[in-house]
Amino acid sequence: MGNGSQAGPVTRRERLKQEREERILEAAAAVFADKGFHQATIRDIAELADVADGTIYNYFDNKFDLLVGIMARIAELERLPAELVQALQGDVRDFFVKAFDERLGRIEQGQEMLQAVLPEVFVNPHLREQFYQQYVLRISTLLEQYLQAQVELGHVRPVNVPLTVRMVQSIFVGSLVLRILGDEPLQSGWQDVPEVLATLVYDGLNPGGGG
Amino acid sequence: MGNGSQAGPVTRRERLKQEREERILEAAAAVFADKGFHQATIRDIAELADVADGTIYNYFDNKFDLLVGIMARIAELERLPAELVQALQGDVRDFFVKAFDERLGRIEQGQEMLQAVLPEVFVNPHLREQFYQQYVLRISTLLEQYLQAQVELGHVRPVNVPLTVRMVQSIFVGSLVLRILGDEPLQSGWQDVPEVLATLVYDGLNPGGGG
Amino acid sequence: MGNGSQAGPVTRRERLKQEREERILEAAAAVFADKGFHQATIRDIAELADVADGTIYNYFDNKFDLLVGIMARIAELERLPAELVQALQGDVRDFFVKAFDERLGRIEQGQEMLQAVLPEVFVNPHLREQFYQQYVLRISTLLEQYLQAQVELGHVRPVNVPLTVRMVQSIFVGSLVLRILGDEPLQSGWQDVPEVLATLVYDGLNPGGGG
């Protein structure tokens, strides 16, 4: 149950290797998030992971490959938006609350890894593409389908679906950025965000709207 | 750097200096946006600006100072949200259309400089703080005041004002990020975004709402 | 290494060990000849010999020791210039043909090992001395004795014996180098070389000479 696809390590040696790789990746994420990819040195990471410099290269081809590894880990975490998929069933406003809740929770959880990767995403075309595909586009497609269906059912006002979806996603991405920037109200009010968001995008600010 | 107040250069020599400083800053922004701060070399910038390496150090203390200079330039562009201030008067939905329009235009215009600065903003606390203050917080304050007033006037549904404002700002920031990530629908539909946005946040998706 | 005298291995285990040592040495020679001593890695050699990296260190103290081992193998091949010794008896011109034939054949045979060792011979004083002793000087002595005797017998023109011998040896060494350099005429005409050489050094180019 939950073992998913990869066969886990069986021998003691294999388990040790896997643990070590994880330790290295976590150390890398921590150091990158703290100092940035370029300021971080392999030695920093090695020390935090408590291995020798050279050991890192038994697991990763080069420094950049650590970044790619972190991206892959993020992708793994993203694998199952199970709750989100479930939420696709219910009431629309409810969906938004749940969806926002799920996403924001995920953001909170993986923030360090995201913070490690994000600056380089803006700089490296390969990373950018990968990030976009796995972090943005997959969700876009899902949301577009959902929203289109709801429009056709008359549960949602007729809107420009693709752009509206982008706006919704922008809120997620933007929130993450504002959090990283250290915005205080967002920090302290994080748990209220889903409700506020749902109100904003479902009910609208117009006081004449239903709600 | 920044030369403080508006007193323009008077002598020919001063004008030349200022022009050169601008050329360097523009070159820096272009190179940083293209390759990222750390991949960019002083030589790259010097070549694009058509000066010698050493000359740059007559205008800027060090490489990082170029980034600060670019930030300052962005701040200058941000100085006058004149149209936005004007829009503060009119009808609420109208305000959103105009506000979004103004911001998105600004984003479009200064995208290269933003792209030059943004990755390092995530990495450097000093830059982060400065960016947050001048790029986010000032607008937050303005919007909070506006929204609070509109709520009190009954023109806007009672909401959690600070968080709602953050969500609105998130949309701006997030849109910028999605653009940089190369999202196609956003790219090609950019001119429709203000209207879509206003619909989303003012009217809401709820089809029962007024609109 | 080298195992000193000729006592072959007796137990199965010993035979396996010896086979393995040979496999490693051959792999080393191949890799060194191909990539050069410094470009070659222990891993390269281990892979070619189909053993683990660490195993090599059960047979050789360090990387350089592999080179020494190869030198020793060359020395073994050089052990018996039997035919050459025999040739010392006969007619002088005949001797040269046979001697050249024997040497050139040997060169051809051990070229890979020579190519593995030669570059480092120029670089490492220890190797240089060993190579000189076993590969050059022993032959010098032999040839000097032979030539001196023949001069005294009047079978050879009175010449500066030591220098003449060096010139003759230079031809061997030089031919090897030209071969390694890939000289085409030498490559394709290799089997004619002994006769050509004998003509050159015995008969001379002077058409007035006997021959």
Place this chain on the structure above:
Amino acid sequence: MGNGSQAGPVTRRERLKQEREERILEAAAAVFADKGFHQATIRDIAELADVADGTIYNYFDNKFDLLVGIMARIAELERLPAELVQALQGDVRDFFVKAFDERLGRIEQGQEMLQAVLPEVFVNPHLREQFYQQYVLRISTLLEQYLQAQVELGHVRPVNVPLTVRMVQSIFVGSLVLRILGDEPLQSGWQDVPEVLATLVYDGLNPGGGG
């Protein structure tokens, strides 16, 4: 007179640069000849040349490029076998004496550079090709023409011209190698070599030959 093709440096700065490049190249040749290319460190060379490590990279792309630079310098020295060409006129035996004299002198002069380059020539295909072309093949062609003509004139015994030329060249190359190996008789008798060589290859060892 003698300035050859390249316009020399004119400004003081240019002269200094050129001098520095030469100093670096000479230092590189000395260090490579002493320790071998791979044992030599950039720091070694920089120290001997009395420059900073980084300075070397203002003149040469990388460490290997220093080797190529040394090869080019050797080629320059090889540019004018003026005396040799002159010797092409006279008497055959005389030609050999002069030719050997000229070549051996050249070898003596450039021995350090040769010793720096030679080991890598055996290892690096690119270097090997270049070395062969400029150091061997050009001379081969010249000598083949000369020898062919002399054969046709009846001044030289009919021989396999290409192979005979290779043997003659082997003597040069081989002598160089033996010298590097530290052969004592060759070292101390170096000035007698041309005469000994001419005797060997022109008169032959056969005492019945003319001479």
Place this chain on the structure above:
DNA sequence: TATGAATGAGGGTTCATTCAT
């Protein structure tokens, strides 16, 4: 004894910064 992962010293190279001209 064989294995192969861990080690860490070492070195080539880059590039921000300096400074003599």
Place this chain on the structure above:
DNA sequence: TATGAATGAACCCTCATTCAT
């Protein structure tokens, strides 16, 4: 003030060697 060569600290990465299993 502009120039651009010189500087040298810093860092990624390799790989011979070790050693626990």
